Amino acid sequence: MKTLALLFSLFLMCPLSLWSQSANDLLPKVSEALSEGKDDYAVSLFRQSANAGVEQTEMFYWTNVDKNSAVAPRLVNELATHYKKKRNYDKAYLFYKEYLQRYPEDVSALVSCAEMELMRGKEKDALKTYEKVLKLDADNLQANIYLGNYYYLQAEKDKKKLDDDFKKITSPTRMQYARYRNGLSDVFTNNYTKAKAYLQRVLQLFPSTEAGRTLEKIRKVEAEMR
Known part of the structure; x- marks a missing residue:
């Protein structure tokens, strides 16, 4: 009124x-x-x-x-x-x-x-x-969505480059393989982990199917690196 x-x-x-x-x-x-x-x-x-x-x-x-x-x-x-x-x-x-x-x-x-x-x-x-x-405002939905997706896409881009470069090596040495694994670890720590944290917050705020799918992809990458 x-x-x-x-x-x-x-x-x-x-x-x-x-x-x-x-x-x-x-x-x-x-x-x-x-x-x-x-x-x-x-x-x-x-x-x-x-x-x-x-x-x-x-x-x-x-x-x-x-x-x-x-x-x-x-x-x-x-x-x-x-x-x-x-x-x-x-x-x-x-x-x-x-x-x-x-x-x-x-x-x-x-x-x-x-x-x-x-x-x-x-x-x-x-x-x-x-x-x-x-x-x-730690619970701002729009910011969490953007940052989660930004870091996920950046991680995917960096991981693809590492994978593509490693596949070009016909017979990789142990040192080259170790360097590749370390690179993957850095990508996971610097980008996938950040994406995971933001997207988990998204799910706490809103039942986003897309955020859930992306988190599942991140879990698969995490499992592959163990």
Whole structure:
């Protein structure tokens, strides 16, 4: 009921004519609302302005908003969310990073930032961001899934290279075989074990069939190395 009441009050605050106005019409109203301390109303108008013309709205943020004000991060989040929905991952990433300057431990924003890093092909950056997420929230499902799969795929890649290289040796010596086994042991310790820990946490949080299958594959590799 409280949510419905809030939505109804916001609706009353925003005349129907606002919904069809351009960004150029709405942004002066944002300025007015901000100057009067009506932050919630300003954010609502800013959101509508972004939908009507995000380029003008973005420029307004950079040139007219006090970056040290309490409302600034909320406006940044609106731009980040808008660009994410529009699949403009570069801009969305820019504004999530801007938001995180003020709130570096906001888990939700960190997860969104990691998503944008992935969409921009920055897998290692996403890895670091998800690791930060887990330091703040060890039970974050999305971060555990990503890290579990990342380390599993890395382990599979490294193991395949070791196997392929060893198969090229027609008559391996004991030293070559020992080096091969040591390499497998390192791969298991550095990657498979990490993947196993993250995916086990996933299963504790969510009944993931895929995570269960991957864990079974890791157990088979572990058994082969004994």
